[in-house]
Amino acid sequence: MFPWFAVGHMTPYLHLANELAERGFKITFLLPNKAQQQLQLFNRHPDSITFHSLTIPSVEGLPPGAETASDIPLDKTYYLSVAMDRTRDQVDKVINATNPILVIYDLAHWVPEITKPLGIKTICHNVLSAASIAIVLVPARNVSKERPITEAELANPPTGYPSSTLILRGHESRSLLFVSHPFGEGITFYERISTALKQCDAISIRTCREFEGNLCDYIGSQYDKPVFLTGPVLPETDQTPLEDRWAKWLAGFEPGSVVFCAFGSQYTLNKKQFQELCLGFESTGLPFLVALKPPTGAPTVEEAFPEGFEERVKGRGVVWGGWVQQVSILNHPSVGCFVNHCGFGSMWESLMSDCQIVLVPHLGDQILNTRLLADELKVGVEVEREESGWFSKEDLCKSIKSVMDKDSEVGCLVKKNHTKWREFLGNPGFMSGYIDKFVQNIQELVK
Structure with a gap:
């Protein structure tokens, strides 16, 4: 297995x-050294899953x-893709040494x-939604370095696209213009x-037919490949206990009252x-825990707080600039609402939680x-949001209160529908x- 370094x-x-x-299965998992240290705790079968560290070239x-x-701002991602491509010799050696029946990559x-x-057979396994692939990354788009995709094109579904609701609205298409930008040396993201997707033996997607079956069929017809679905692939339980810091803080509030x-x-x-955003949470009057990276230009979240904010929300609200155990927090009985960006992982985690869901997407797939x-x-x-992407404290507060x-x-x-799903x-x-x-599907592929 060789996933993108994110x-x-x-x-x-x-x-x-x-x-x-x-x-x-016996699995060799290729990843950067620092990522190995982060993911080691989540390897439930260390006798069967061997982490192989790659040296990331400068x-x-x-x-x-x-x-x-996670180590870089979004505008530096190009350089990380160059570094990944320069690990090719290392990957080649591992594949030749282990001689696997299958390589799964993205x-x-x-x-x-x-x-x-x-x-050796290959599967291109996608952890993005089928909707994201189908609306922009299919051959029907006919994108190239010589013919980059336009905002107007992105606002219209490609030929044969099977959904009338899973589309981009006007200005939102701007967030996907990056697919025509360089993403590695001499190659665009598209x-x-x-x-x-074209060169693999089969495509797989982390989704289920009940949600995106028609889109998966469309992708398969566009690429003339079998499309395998893995479902959400979420651990049944989060086996790591919640940090004392958050367990004690959350225990001080009524069940279902905290906004995360x-x-x-x-x-x-x-x-x-x-x-x-901070002022929006403050104005809800509800207890809240916000876990975000410090904003652009600020070394810590505290240095970016609005004037007087920390004192006004003391005892009721926390804004934390570091990593937190998202699933464990969502499963805490005091947490009743999850405000998130609707990345595909967070999407599934929010669906599997008992929390009300408020969405603030930033990028095209979200x-x-x-x-x-x-x-x-x-x-x-x-x-x-405004056309510029800006959201106001009033609109954030209004959305949170509308579900709480x-x-x-x-x-x-939304609670009734969420419970059903x-x-x-x-x-x-x-x-x-x-x-x-x-x-x-794997067994049939490698016969």
Whole structure:
């Protein structure tokens, strides 16, 4: 297994590795050294899953010591993709030494060039939603370096796209213009992903047919490849206890009263938007725990707080600039609402939680995931934003209160729908059934 060097890719790959190891597979998992240290705790089958550290080469423009997307701002991701491509010789040696029956990868589009001469099969496994792939990364878009995609094109679905609701609205398409930007030496993001999808023996997606079946079929027809689905691939339980610091703090509040906010390991707000968010939480009158990276230009979250904010919310609200145990916090009985960016991992975790869902998407795939939850499934609400992407403290507060007020019609509706889907996803055998089918697909592929 060789995922992109980002927590949001490596973690779901490891969840899948755990499931495969449980069913008898032996797995060599390629990842940066620092990531190995972070993920070691989540390796449930260390006898079957061997972590193999890759040395991340120095690249001009990549900060010294940076090994994963969490270590860098978004505008430096190009340099990390260059570094990943320069590990090719290391990856080649591992594949030749281990001689696997299968290699599972995502952004390393060159993996099939190594495996095909050796007769080794490959699966391009995607941890993004099918909607994200289908709306922009299919051959019907006909994008190239010579013909970059435009905002107007992105606002319109590609030929044959099967959904009328999972689309981008006007200005939102700007967030996906990056697919025409360089993502490695001499290659754009679109070319990288489409090549990875074209050259593999099968495509797999971390989704389920009940949510995105028509989109998966569309992707398969576009690439003329079998598409295997793994389901959400979430651990049944979070086996690590919640840190005392948060367990004690959360225990001081009524069940279901605390609002928890997290926007993932990569995205960084600017200082003005960060301060507006803080004031939005303050104005709800509810207890809150916000876990965000310090905003752009601020070394710590505390240095970016609005004037007097810390004193006014003391005892009721905490804004934390470090990592937290997201799943454990979501499962705490005091937490009743999850404000998140709707990254695909957070999307599944919010669906499996008992919390009300408020969505503040930042990037293209997150916007499409939000469409799925807010518009199609109606299990959460999206915070209104201006065309520039700015959201106000009033709109943030309004969205949170709309799901947290007991007499709210919107809150009752999304809670009812959320409960239905959570129970469906939590049915005994639902997730394991997808993995069992995926294993069957693998066995047929490598015959």
